[in-house]
Amino acid sequence: DVQILESGGGLVQPGGSLRLSCVVSKINFNTSVMSWVRQSPGKGLEWVSTISASGYSTFYADSLKGRFTISRDSSKSTVNLQMSSLRAEDTAIFYCATLNNNAFHLWGQGTMVTVSS
Amino acid sequence: QSALTQPASVSGSPGQSITISCTGTTNNVGSYNLVSWYQQYPGQAPKLLIYEVTKRPSGVSNRFSGSKSGNTASLTISGLQAEDEANYYCCSYSGTKYFYVFGLGTKVTVL
Numbered sequence: 177d178v179q180i181l182e183s184g185g186g187l188v189q190p191g192g193s194l195r196l197s198c199v200v201s202k203i204n205f206n207t208s209v210m211s212w213v214r215q216s217p218g219k220g221l222e223w224v225s226t227i228s229a230s231g232y233s234t235f236y237a238d239s240l241k242g243r244f245t246i247s248r249d250s251s252k253s254t255v256n257l258q259m260s261s262l263r264a265e266d267t268a269i270f271y272c273a274t275l276n277n278n279a280f281h282l283w284g285q286g287t288m289v290t291v292s293s
Numbered sequence: 294q295s296a297l298t299q300p301a302s303v304s305g306s307p308g309q310s311i312t313i314s315c316t317g318t319t320n321n322v323g324s325y326n327l328v329s330w331y332q333q334y335p336g337q338a339p340k341l342l343i344y345e346v347t348k349r350p351s352g353v354s355n356r357f358s359g360s361k362s363g364n365t366a367s368l369t370i371s372g373l374q375a376e377d378e379a380n381y382y383c384c385s386y387s388g389t390k391y392f393y394v395f396g397l398g399t400k401v402t403v404l
Contacts, residue, residue: 213339220296221331221339221382223393235392238294271338278386278393279329279344286338 178202178282182272185287188262196257196287198272203282205253209275212246212257214268215286222268226275227255262291297322297383297396304402305373313399315366315383321394323364327386330359330368333398334379342381343368370401378403 184196200208212224225246226235234246245258255272267290273280298316305311315322315330322328326346331339341350343359346366356371366385370377383396 220397221384221395223384223395226392238391277344277348278325278327279341279384280331280339281341281344281350283338283340 180272180274180282180284182270182284182287185270185289187290187292189293190263190291192262192291193258193260194262194289196259196270196272196289198255198257198284200253200255200272200274203274206250210246210248210255211273211275211280212255213271213273213280213283214266214289215271216265216268219268224270225257259289262289264291267291294320294387294391294394297385297394299381299383299396299399301397302400302402304404305370306404307373307375309373310369310371311373311401313368313370313381313383313401315368315385315396317364317366317385317387317394319364320391321385321387322361322366324388325386326361328359328361328366329384330357331382331384332379333382339382373403375403377401 179201182198211226227246231248243261248255269286271286272284274282328346330343333339346361347359381399387394
């Protein structure tokens, strides 16, 4: 089965930074468009960012205002999300997912990010 | 951009059919046949049920079906089963500024 495994979550102070990673196996990573979607505690889902299969194109939710950067490493089948200037409202489970036909087909189990002093 | 509007909860008895609505605007649902639906159990990751309004990924039960009319998309669950008790989210492509917008979710209860 396809595996998508996120890591890198944890507790960080407001204003701090964190780098999330997502390792993908058993699919053709080099042709997969990848995304991050987050879910605040007890709340709904929110699209965060998407990176094209080549890595040349990246897209972000307008609300992030340049604080997050998505990247990918084809040699490691990994997608990263560098987050900076973190705020309490960024507290959420961050999911990594494949994007195909403008839908999020395969999801990881998520990694929890808590922003608190 | 505002989230898509879904009813907070929908309930039904086993064997019945229920429909969850997802209302957007001409900027998203009304302009693109790119609505998807997700099922999420507590503590688990979402699972794709429907994409491009009506299509089911391989392995998804045909009891789940999608449709759209104007700015409102709908998910119908036929032959409701106890295992369908979960949260359901819709999502629509919203153009090249906002890209993807989700609904706030609907909790389905099987009576």
